[in-house]
Amino acid sequence: MKKIFTENGLSIAFILLFLISITGQFFAGHKEYNTERAEAGRTSVNYSEYLSSGHFIEATFENWESEFLQMALFVVLTIFLRQKGSSESKAFDKKEAVDREPSRLHRHVPWPVKAGGWILSIYKHSLTIALSLLFLISFALHFYGSLKDENEQRIEKHKPTETAAQYISSSKFWFESFQNWQSEFLSVFAIISLSVFLRQQGSSQSKPVDAPNSETGE
Template sequence: MRKWAKEHGLLVANLACFLVFFVGMVLSGAASYSEDQQAHGEPPVSVLQFLGTGAFVEATFENWESEFLQMAMYVVLTVFLFQKGSSESKPVGKKAPQDGDPQQAAVSRATPWPVRRGGAVLKLYENSLSILLFALFLASFALHAAGGVDEYNQDQQSHGQPAITFLQYLGSSRFWFESFQNWQSEFLAVGVLVGASVYLRQKGSPESKPVAEPHYETGA
């Protein structure tokens, strides 16, 4: 068990943090939503009821959407673009292991099945990481819009205004403001990491170059 925990500690720690913060978001969100309901003369909601509201769906997937977009774009951009001196970039002007042709790799029983199979299966596998991230982005994007239109129409109804359709909400300034305010922050954070890793270090982290490495050296 100790060996398994050591080998999977990074994933486990991130999932644990996600669960703690997600539960915190749900509980605080339900309390905030109930306070708003009472301020408008409506009854408060339970935590389970809150999970079915457009407010919860919109807030959750609005954030997930930006995270998956950032990761998907970063995976694809690092295929083609470089930053000299950054630990987040492949070496400039050199062949990186990630660029190797899997069809020329030595095959063993431990080689992933798609590589051994070849053909269209291999081509799909070569891009499977970005495909997954973009698929998660699109799903989150759609759910953000679905939760948003539900919340918007509920607000419209409380003010005696007509409801709008899903497509109308997709074209609204509110929806795009929510999206852009999250997207810009994600790419700012990545840009800071890419640029700062040229000059700054974190001993022991694979996201940093070795502490004594010259600034001009590119890659981890």
């Protein structure tokens, strides 16, 4: 058991933080949603009803969507683009291990490398593919939840509901998306830029404390 935590401590810590956060979001959102319904003279919903509500689905996947978009773009753009002095960039003056063609000769090679062919072709880009698919799924669920929540509010106000085709071009939906996208892009810009000048001893996201600002890469 100790070995499991030692070898997977980073992922375990973040999945626990995620579970704590989404639990807090769920209960706080449930209370807020019922407060809004009470103010509108509507009955409260229970936990299972809230879980499938547009309010919860939209709020959850609106954030997931921006996270996966940011990570997918960061993975792709770091293939081609550089930032002098940043620990988040590949070096200018040398080829790095991630650029080499996969070899079947070393020990413990992953099975897709051994398989070769189209399986290897997919595996070589599997991180980008996975993150892009997670973004698209989250985007679709954000849209579904936002549309559902919007139509619930329109019914409450005795207004006609909107179709998916109408809502996809609405300013509300794109405002929800862009307000999250911009914060993710800013956070990536911050870590790329600040890692040029600032350090954190012991972190893989920082250059060594005694490295010059002009040194690119970890």
